[in-house]
Amino acid sequence: MSTFLNRLREHFTDxxxxxxxxxxxxxxxxxxxxxxVVVPLGYPLLxxxxxxxxxxxxxxxxxVDQSHSALSRQFIHDCDATxxxxxxxxxxxxxxxxxxxxxxxxxxxxxIPSDFAELVNRGEQATVxxxxxxxxxxxxxxxxxxxxxxxxxxxxxxxIKKAGNYTKREDAITAQPLVVEGVTMYNPSGGYxxxxxPAVLMLILQQAIALGIGMAAGTARERHRNGxxxxxxxxxxxxxxxxxxxxxxCYGMIGAVAAAYLSMAVPAMFSxxxxxxxxxxxxxxxxxxxxxxxxxxxxxxxxxxxxxxxLLMVFVSVPLLFMTGVSxxxxxIPGYWQGVSWLFPSTFGVRAFIRVNSMGxxxxxVLPEIRILWIQAAVYLGMACLVYRHQFRLAxxxxxx
Amino acid sequence: xxxxxxxxxxxxxxxxxxxxxxxxxxxxxxxPLLLVVFFxxxxxxxxxxxxxxxxxxxxxxxxxxxxxxxxxxMQNSRVVYRFANVTEARCAMQEGKVYAxxxxxxxxxxxxxxxxxxxxxxxxxxTCMTAGSMASKDMKTIGMLxxxxxxxxxxxxxxxxxxxxxxxxxxxxxxAHMIANPQSSYNYSLTTVFVPGILMLFMALLSAYxxxxxxxxxTGKEWLARADGNIVVAILGKYLIHALxxxxxxxxxxxxxxxxxxxxxxxxxxxxxxxxxxxxxxxLGFGIFAxxxxxxxxxxxxxxxxxxxxxxxxxGSAFPVAGMDAPLQAMSWLFxxxxxxxxxxxxxxxxFPVIDVWFHFVALIAFTLLPWFVLRKVKNAMLxxxxxx
Numbered sequence: 001m002s003t004f005l006n007r008l009r010e011h012f013t014d015x016x017x018x019x020x021x022x023x024x025x026x027x028x029x030x031x032x033x034x035x036x037v038v039v040p041l042g043y044p045l046l047x048x049x050x051x052x053x054x055x056x057x058x059x060x061x062x063x064v065d066q067s068h069s070a071l072s073r074q075f076i077h078d079c080d081a082t083x084x085x086x087x088x089x090x091x092x093x094x095x096x097x098x099x100x101x102x103x104x105x106x107x108x109x110x111x112i113p114s115d116f117a118e119l120v121n122r123g124e125q126a127t128v129x130x131x132x133x134x135x136x137x138x139x140x141x142x143x144x145x146x147x148x149x150x151x152x153x154x155x156x157x158x159x160i161k162k163a164g165n166y167t168k169r170e171d172a173i174t175a176q177p178l179v180v181e182g183v184t185m186y187n188p189s190g191g192y193x194x195x196x197x198p199a200v201l202m203l204i205l206q207q208a209i210a211l212g213i214g215m216a217a218g219t220a221r222e223r224h225r226n227g228x229x230x231x232x233x234x235x236x237x238x239x240x241x242x243x244x245x246x247x248x249x250c251y252g253m254i255g256a257v258a259a260a261y262l263s264m265a266v267p268a269m270f271s272x273x274x275x276x277x278x279x280x281x282x283x284x285x286x287x288x289x290x291x292x293x294x295x296x297x298x299x300x301x302x303x304x305x306x307x308x309x310x311l312l313m314v315f316v317s318v319p320l321l322f323m324t325g326v327s328x329x330x331x332x333i334p335g336y337w338q339g340v341s342w343l344f345p346s347t348f349g350v351r352a353f354i355r356v357n358s359m360g361x362x363x364x365x366v367l368p369e370i371r372i373l374w375i376q377a378a379v380y381l382g383m384a385c386l387v388y389r390h391q392f393r394l395a396x397x398x399x400x401x
Numbered sequence: 402x403x404x405x406x407x408x409x410x411x412x413x414x415x416x417x418x419x420x421x422x423x424x425x426x427x428x429x430x431x432x433p434l435l436l437v438v439f440f441x442x443x444x445x446x447x448x449x450x451x452x453x454x455x456x457x458x459x460x461x462x463x464x465x466x467x468x469x470x471x472x473x474x475m476q477n478s479r480v481v482y483r484f485a486n487v488t489e490a491r492c493a494m495q496e497g498k499v500y501a502x503x504x505x506x507x508x509x510x511x512x513x514x515x516x517x518x519x520x521x522x523x524x525x526x527x528t529c530m531t532a533g534s535m536a537s538k539d540m541k542t543i544g545m546l547x548x549x550x551x552x553x554x555x556x557x558x559x560x561x562x563x564x565x566x567x568x569x570x571x572x573x574x575x576x577a578h579m580i581a582n583p584q585s586s587y588n589y590s591l592t593t594v595f596v597p598g599i600l601m602l603f604m605a606l607l608s609a610y611x612x613x614x615x616x617x618x619x620t621g622k623e624w625l626a627r628a629d630g631n632i633v634v635a636i637l638g639k640y641l642i643h644a645l646x647x648x649x650x651x652x653x654x655x656x657x658x659x660x661x662x663x664x665x666x667x668x669x670x671x672x673x674x675x676x677x678x679x680x681x682x683x684x685l686g687f688g689i690f691a692x693x694x695x696x697x698x699x700x701x702x703x704x705x706x707x708x709x710x711x712x713x714x715x716x717g718s719a720f721p722v723a724g725m726d727a728p729l730q731a732m733s734w735l736f737x738x739x740x741x742x743x744x745x746x747x748x749x750x751x752x753f754p755v756i757d758v759w760f761h762f763v764a765l766i767a768f769t770l771l772p773w774f775v776l777r778k779v780k781n782a783m784l785x786x787x788x789x790x
Contacts, residue, residue, distance in 0.1 A: 030699075030700075031699040031700070031703065034703055035703070039707070043707075043711075046711065047714065049726065049729065050714050050715065050720070050725060050729060051714075051720055052725075052726065053724050053725060053726065055724070056720075056721055056723070056724045057724070075573070099757075101751070101753075102747065102751070102753035102754065102757045103757045104743070104747065104757070104758065120572050120573065123565075123568055123569070124564075124568050125564075125567055125568040125571060125572065125573075125574055126572065126573050126574070127573075127574050127575070127576045128573060128574075128575055128576065129575075129576045129577075129578060130575055130576065130577050130578065131578045131580060132577065132578065132579050132580060133580060133746075133751065134579050134580055134581050134582035134585065134589075134590065134750075135581075135590070135718070135746035135750055135751070136717075136718070136721050137585070137587070137590055137719075138719075138720065138721060138724075139721060140579070140585065141534070144575075144577055144579075147575050147577075148575050151571075151573040151574065151575050152545075152571075152573075154572070154573050155570075155571055155572040155573045158572045158573075159569070159572065172518065173516055173517075173518045176518070176548055177513060177516070177518060177548050177551040177552065178509075178513055178518070178519060178520075178521065178544065178547045178548040178551065179518055179519070179520040179521070180520075180521055180522070180523070180540070180541065180543075180544025180545070180547070180548070181520060181521070181522040181523075182522070182523050182525070182537055182540065182541060183522060183523070183524045183525075184525060184526075184527050184533070184537075185491075185494070185524050185525065185526050185527070186526050186527065186528050187526070187527035187528055187530075187533075188527075190527045190530070190533070190534075191527075192530065192719070192720045193720075194527075195527055195528055195529065195530045196530075196719075198528075215699075305424075306699065307610060307613070307698060307699065307702055308424055310606075310702055310703070310706055311424065311427075311428055311603075311606060311610075314602065314606070314706045314710060315428075315432050315436075315599065315603075317710065318595055318598075318599060318713065319436070319439050322439075322440075322443060325529065326528070326529055327529075327530075327531065327719075328443065328444065328449070328531060328587070329449045329452060329500065329529050329531055329532035329535075330497070330529075331449070331451070331452055331453050331500075331532075332446050332449040332450065332452070333443065334442055334443065334445065336442075337439070337442070337443055351497065354528050355495055355496070355497060358528050359494070359495045359526065359528060360495065361495035361496065365492065365495050365496045366496075
């Protein structure tokens with residue numbers, strides 16, 4: 001019994017020693033420190049700042065008014081009065097307006113033909129042509145939808161005049177027999193930042209952990225005389241499992257701090273939607289951080305030079321963001337990419353975080369994601385142990401020579 | 402002539418380096434091609450279709466069923482769930498099963514017929530903006546059609562022709578011209594910025610990497626010796642090969658999207674070639690400059706990668722630069738991708754003359770010339786610095 005206890009104690013001391021050793025390495029290595037501390041601290045602030053204004057207002061448009069009527073002026077005035085569109089230029093003809101688009105001064109053109117008022121007054125359908133610069137989707141939507149809404153309002157006003165009603169209530173029913181109310185949920189302003197940022201925050205967590213671990217591993221190899229991952233001059237590094245646990249403790253600790261900062265401090269600073277309770281966040285972030293750490297440990301065995309992990313991780317970050325289904329809906333992601341996305345903790349971490357944090361879901365509502373995160377954590381832990389055992393044997397072999 | 406042969410000599414040496422270090426092969430050819438495949442297949446639909454949507458139909462009338470059928474028939478929406486009440490629908494939304502739901506309260510049809518202005522509501526989540534705005538667009542259309550159905554029935558009973566009905570219901574219609582992207586496809590607008598953006602990231606990273614590797618393995622002295630100590634010749638020779646390989650990859654990518662996938666473009670081939678040359682030169686220039694500022698492999702690579710990852714947001718293709726805070730608008734000038742994208746959308750996508758965006762053209766040339774300021778520092782680093790892991 002006492003031998004067992006002794007071995008257990010010995011194991012523990014080794015784990016704690018490796019933990020301390022890794023921690024010191026992280027703090028002394030400015031490259032690792034940059035990715036584990038500066039990136040999680042600074043990057044989210046920068047991104048939040050970029051998207052801080054959330055929505056696009058006053059998209060500049062040019063108007064070509066060939067009708068020169070009271071009705072056309074009312075339409076232009078109505079469009080200009082909306083928050084989304086700003087009538088910045090009046091052009092004489094389409095060519096002049098086109099050159100304004102070419103010089104990036106306006107994002108769209110409203111062309112009101114010369115027979116506009118005439119047709120409307122005759123009781124026929126008149127048409128306003130809208131030319132959109134399609135290079136900016138947000139601007140296109142603002143320019144086009146404003147025109148549609150204002151044309152509808154103008155038409156409703158004309159119909160009310162024609163109807164000859166007595167009361168305001170009758171007018172309202174003429175304009176809109178069926179009221180349709182649209183309610184935006186979970187991101188009421190429809191802002192770009194509130195939509196994309198939670199995903200970016202979670203992705204930063206995984207990428208920072210993986211990059212940090214990878215770079216530290218690369219440094220360890222480069223410092224080693226045989227180019228091995230596991231030092232052979234330190235008696236505490238004498239088993240693969242204690243190395244994995246020791247490293248996991250170190251990076252898990254840093255990851256926990258980063259996770260708390262990213263999930264609570266940053267959204268609060270920039271007042272992004274936050275409906276989660278602390279415990280829900282905890283139960284969601286725990287498996288995600290663990291899965292990211294073990295994922296990082298597994299990947300770190302693949303790198304020979306410390307710079308290579310940077311090339312790899314930077315390359316995958318944009319595709320990873322796409323596979324989470326935040327900018328491109330999950331239901332439209334082709335099946336094979338859905339399959340690939342299962343390899344990465346970020347896919348489920350981001351989905352669970354958005355639902356818990358932005359949409360106020362309870363843990364039971366994101367149970368499928370949480371389950372997969374735990375499975376990923378377990379599988380990557382197993383794989384980390386396997387690859388570290390392999391590395392351990394390699395190091396032994398080299399040391400023997 | 403002397404310079405020429407030296408440049409060629411260094412270029413051949415560089416070719417050997419690219420051949421031996423597998424990282425170059427991966428980052429210059431394999432990863433970029435994977436990216437092209439990833440984005441073009443991922444966004445193949447162009448616009449999201451058949452988004453899962455739920456309905457809460459408490460009216461259960463012919464009218465409400467008609468509305469739901471119409472919604473299901475829309476291109477972007479598919480009705481996959483019918484919920485008994487709003488709470489159930491909201492839970493399904495939180496679980497990620499639906500992006501939106503339509504709520505038709507009891508008595509809608511009866512009120513509609515009696516002219517008592519009933520109200521139906523749709524709820525959509527904007528946590529995925531593409532899905533949310535698509536679903537809300539479809540539901541808005543359905544609501545409008547529902548409104549018009551009443552008027553249409555009344556007018557046709559009075560004997561109006563279909564043309565008269567159309568004019569009466571919608572006195573002013575909108576005729577939309579979506580220039581250079583008539584399908585409003587996300588594939589056309591996202592692939593064309595993400596692929597070049599990440600390619601530029603690789604260009605900058607690898608140009609810093611290749612200088613850093615010379616220092617790391619202490620081959621810089623030999624490299625400079627081949628150029629007879631002339632750093633300009635040394636750099637020209639080294640990056641000639643990088644530029645050629647990247648140009649080849651870019652042309653492959655452009656051939657694929659413009660010729661095979663038929664991405665729209667109003668600009669001609671020369672405009673594409675000119676843009677590609679600037680893109681490669683500007684990015685390589687940035688990478689060399691980053692190394693010159695901080696002659697350390699890891700710092701210059703870290704700076705390049707952080708800068709270029711940021712540039713994907715700062716180029717303003719998703720959230721426009723005009724919508725950002727003023728200091729950020731000024732800062733956007735420091736990102737090569739911003740200039741690339743402005744030139745791309747103006748000259749290649751819309752086919753406008755380059756003179757209208759000349760400042761972005763000049764900016765990319767300025768990025769190309771940036772290494773000029775750090776040439777001496779790079780030389781000094783090669784000759785005197787020692788790599789510390």
